[in-house]
């Protein structure tokens with residue numbers, strides 16, 4: 001994480017032509033079947049996102065935002081088309097390889113925070129590191145560092161129940177960055193939060209984007225949240241506009 | 242935190258359920274250990290019965306009696322039945338405590354001159370034995386029986402006759418202790434002559450009869466041979482006999498409970514199977530509740546095998562905890578009760594303690610079955626579709 005390099009930037013994070021593409025979708029399609037009924041959720045979708053960009057994805061409910069995000073994050077596979085993320089063609093990866101790739105490349109932020117209730121904040125943040133070779137003591141240190149980044153150094157040993165929604169989401173964000181992924185995907189990260197907590201979370205995401213150069217893809221229904229992103233994309237009936 | 246830690250921490254999720262589940266396993270295990278201990282005590286009990294003491298009874302049935310002259314023939318012919326060292330006879334009296342009628346104990350009318358020679362494993366202090374021989378209405382009781390009814394030497398005791406009706410008055414003259422574990426320490430023995438003389442008028446046909454004759458064999462003699470020789474001796478008489486060692490008798494008696502023992506055996510298995518099914522259901526339920534969490538773990542890059550191992554680990558942990566808790570309950574409970582059983586039912590259960598292999602088997606079975614109970618939930622959890630799982634709001 002090189003904070004210095006991007007701080008010297010001109011203060012905004014608009015995508016720049018010289019930045020390489022980190023996410024590339026070509027002619028992407030995703031079809032679901034409900035029994036015999038065919039549902040083309042994504043159709044002929046092309047998308048290029050440069051590294052270090054903070055993008056918001058909006059669209060009516062059911063337009064396929066979550067589906068697209070899942071495909072980009074390597075959770076779901078497209079029915080048609082090509083997808084390349086962080087230099088990997090995801091279609092070529094086996095399930096195991098995809099899981100490993102995910103654990104190294106993607107940080108997830110969920111609408112409902114999805115923390116494990118029996119674990120403390122620091123243990124929740126440590127989770128992604130359990131899959132790595134990082135030794136136990138180092139894991140804990142890194143988790144503590146991540147919690148410090150999100151401003152929760154005084155809540156390390158609290159359980160999710162003992163935290164406010166805003167704090168829970170910040171733990172969620174700490175978990176998403178602890179393994180230093182290139183890309184953070186956030187599906188309605190402020191959907192459950194009040195205005196103030198939502199603003200804090202968005203400020204945090206901005207910081208991660210600007211200071212730590214994370215590429216962020218955020219689905220949101222909230223225009224104020226979308227405002228904070230550097231690029232706004234709209235998805236309607238399976239197509240980007 | 243480690244992967245194992247994560248798996249085990251899941252048990253804390255719902256403390257009440259975890260405690261109840263562990264308790265359920267523990268109690269199932271207690272029942273299992275209890276039955277197993279009983280079966281073990283039962284089957285080994287016979288091994289502790291005397292091998293050098295023979296019992297001679299009516300060939301047709303244990304409940305039919307023999308003429309007393311048989312004893313004299315046996316006793317008077319030492320040497321003619323080779324291997325017999327000493328003989329005595331006794332009658333089952335069937336007396337009851339007049340108030341505490343439910344509390345069973347053996348009451349036996351014995352030949353006082355010879356009884357304690359043959360039953361040398363019932364030790365009576367010499368002065369008490371002498372005093373007893375002098376008193377026609379004297380009785381000698383086992384130490385456990387004395388304790389049970391609070392009797393001591395010199396007490397007058399009245400028993401209710403069942404086979405021989407009426408109130409029977411005795412004075413306790415002695416208390417015997419056991420020198421071997423397999424000796425019944427709750428017997429009440431008194432003079433056969435007292436019984437015989439008392440029934441002369443009321444039940445003349447019952448006089449001069451004995452229930453059975455006991456003999457001790459010479460060291461080195463073979464019980465089976467001596468028994469055969471005794472039976473051969475009465476072969477030509479009106480009443481034939483059947484003679485066997487106490488151990489053989491004990492085994493035969495236990496053998497007659499074969500069906501019950503087999504049933505208990507099956508029940509102990511059934512208890513564990515029921516435990517496993519309930520455990521499987523509980524684990525399945527708690528796994529279902531965590532579908533969304535498992536989705537998150539899968540998203541973070543955990544593999545289906547990790548999820549399956551978490552569930553298995555949880556099952557094994559419950560099995561281990563329940564197993565240990567079960568043993569913690571079993572030891573004081575069963576061994577405590579066992580001590581009482583040894584004291585009061587020593588003739589059948591000279592040893593009633595949890596055998597170590599039963600304890601180990603129980604613990605391993607608890608873990609094995611808990612592991613098996615977790616297999617299906619673990620398999621199902623490992624088949625989870627990450628997208629579906631994440632769609633479920635946690």
Ligand SMILES: Nc1ncnc2c1ncn2[C@@H]1O[C@H](COP(=O)(O)OP(=O)(O)OP(=O)(O)O)[C@@H](O)[C@H]1O
Pocket residue numbers: 032033034039041059060061062063064065066067068628
């Ligand atoms: N696994 C699935 N099987 C069948 N249909 C699905 C599946 N996943 C999504 N869909 C359908 O695809 C469409 C798009 O779903 P998606 O969740 O991507 O929408 P969304 O834009 O995220 O909506 P929202 O704003 O409500 O979250 C919906 O009609 C949904 O019912």
Ligand SMILES: [Mg+2]
Pocket residue numbers: 065066067187
């Ligand atoms: Mg959605």
